[in-house]
Amino acid sequence: MTTAAAASSSTASIHHRLLQSSSPSPRGRHLAISCTDVTPSSVSTSISAEDRGLYNFAAGPATLPESVILKAQSELYNYRGSGMSIMEMSHRGKEFDAIIKKAESDLRRLLSISDDFSVLFLQGGATAQFAAVPLNLCNPEDTADYIVTGSWSDKSFKEAQKFCKPNLAWSGKSDKYTNILPFDEIQQNPDAKYLHICANETIHGVEFKNYPKPKNNSSILVADMSSNFCSKPVDVSKFGLIYAGAQKNVGPSGVTIAIIRRHLLGHCQPITPVMLDYKTHSDSASLYNTPPCFAIYICALVFEDLLDQGGLVAVAQNNAKKAGLLYEAIDGSGGFYVCPVEKSVRSFMNVPFTLQRSELEIKFIQEAAEERMVQLKGHRSVGGVRASIYNAMPLAGVEKLVSFMKDFQARHP
């Protein structure tokens, strides 16, 4: 893969370098053009549409569609002739109004979200939602069921203890978060106001492939979908509330999306900070106070891109292919690479694995980085290797990783 150097010259001359990348790129070949300001101003303006020559396996913030970044770059200084950057616009002006409305309607199309649900653009990440969920859905004396399949659902369970009496319906901790119990064996509390799951555990790589049903008919299913949001079709009608930090599949960090049944709005505890009251945000169409405008704009571009790809059915097929390739390489390594997660619940987004000879892991990660495959280190709490292969990771990136894995193994017999 060709690495085109970034242009950052500040000399008082004009450079136009046109570099045609020789590598196949998922979006066709790219062109590098660097335009350097000739004015006495200290501002150097360069735009580099070159192939960046890197596969970024970060768990989030994570790789975004190249076309989205390039479009955002082209519009950053003067948004569609408005004379302003999106970062400078009033959130109540006509330009941003069109952006947030399109973001919502495109997301509704992607996930077939009915009008029974309100779609909100919030702040604070999933972590803020860990408090918002019990504050909005139950009283301090109420109980709620939590299924704990990894670090994130464990955090949500612990945060809920401040605001209600959550019940640990099941925990995978004793198995180091490598599986999920059959749903009929989960100890649901008949009085639970809701059943909470983390649909995909970013650190442990455990993903729900289908969803449990709350035992109590008046209860609802709540899911943290931060790390597999919009990676596949989901029947939203099975849920009361879905929330997701954007910084995995659909945008940069700084915006959190919540999809909530309207009949659940308006019952929050009196001690709910207004920023965590879903009704306040729903009544104001996410404009109660200044929203994270630029992050919402990027989500809007990503949603448009996902629709252009054919929607979530096509996206899911692509993701299944990438994950299949990677798990096959791990399982076919004769034990050189090991994924600890039970096959039926392996994440298609975050693939954690270890090397049988753990002393080789640092070398593996370093050599991969030298080959321009970065951010492969496992989360500091679990170690090992983790490849996050979100929507925007091209198939070619996974193929390159698999090829590197085979080569690395061959060099370490």
Next chain:
Amino acid sequence: MTTAAAASSSTASIHHRLLQSSSPSPRGRHLAISCTDVTPSSVSTSISAEDRGLYNFAAGPATLPESVILKAQSELYNYRGSGMSIMEMSHRGKEFDAIIKKAESDLRRLLSISDDFSVLFLQGGATAQFAAVPLNLCNPEDTADYIVTGSWSDKSFKEAQKFCKPNLAWSGKSDKYTNILPFDEIQQNPDAKYLHICANETIHGVEFKNYPKPKNNSSILVADMSSNFCSKPVDVSKFGLIYAGAQKNVGPSGVTIAIIRRHLLGHCQPITPVMLDYKTHSDSASLYNTPPCFAIYICALVFEDLLDQGGLVAVAQNNAKKAGLLYEAIDGSGGFYVCPVEKSVRSFMNVPFTLQRSELEIKFIQEAAEERMVQLKGHRSVGGVRASIYNAMPLAGVEKLVSFMKDFQARHP
């Protein structure tokens, strides 16, 4: 002012348009370069460093330094050769680590913040802080003094009622928020845990020029500085806590800065959502969970720009000059334009005014927009006209507005 058309062509050819703006710009003359991709890809890459030909008087999100937007644009696709956009980078990687550390150290330099204070980059705007302040600084039975000088301090006072027993030490509501009582006449509660002010009311244009002292020696001064943060030097040592949404003077929306004395950390109420616990964020250097990375990066660029300008003394001189010019035009109009705010507390950031003949206000705002001076409409809650003239509004923008005001008056005798 020349308006250079934005380039958005998607034809399969290369355009290089070099337009030298004829107007004086605060950062020298600019150049328009548009580079259009010649590949079959659908991505059209254009960069327009032209003079955008517009003065944006929005109250926030607001105009940002042109050099900052251009730098962010140039770095958006491939941050300093990393192969990634800042939006795609792990918040725990070395690139972002350098960004957030520089943001903090530059801000400490700008405001001479001692190590007695922790500097935090948070989410949720000032609105989230309205809850965080009482949750962190007092118990439910405690009292705290609030001085209400406009809509924002009124909101903070109301939110505090959920978490403590706030005392309304003074309110300017009966005078329609046009003044501030002499500090020695403020009814402070001797038991108050803190004294809260909004240093600048964005909607009503009332600004503290100096600061009251809590009567109780164990109490502390807390200020919402969202709309005048970094517009002038401030003696931070007089405060226990300063907080500010960034989207006025220092960045885009989506990041909130808090500066808090370290000895105040670690005493939050048990019902504090973890996202509102200052100690959690301080202990993690603002990386407890994924921060709004891109917004923090823009703040870092703005802080650097403010230091380059000579720091906040120079910035304040510039702001005083701009505000002086505008208020002089209002006061010298023989009553055609009226600013309702008492002279001693008029904001240097947000200048609200009305026209004596209120039926002309819509025409005034429309004609100004035709002259490319936008976002001059007063907040929907108070009407009239409001010119927000934050740090990044050039003197030339205020001069143009003043000239238009005189012309408009002459045409409506």
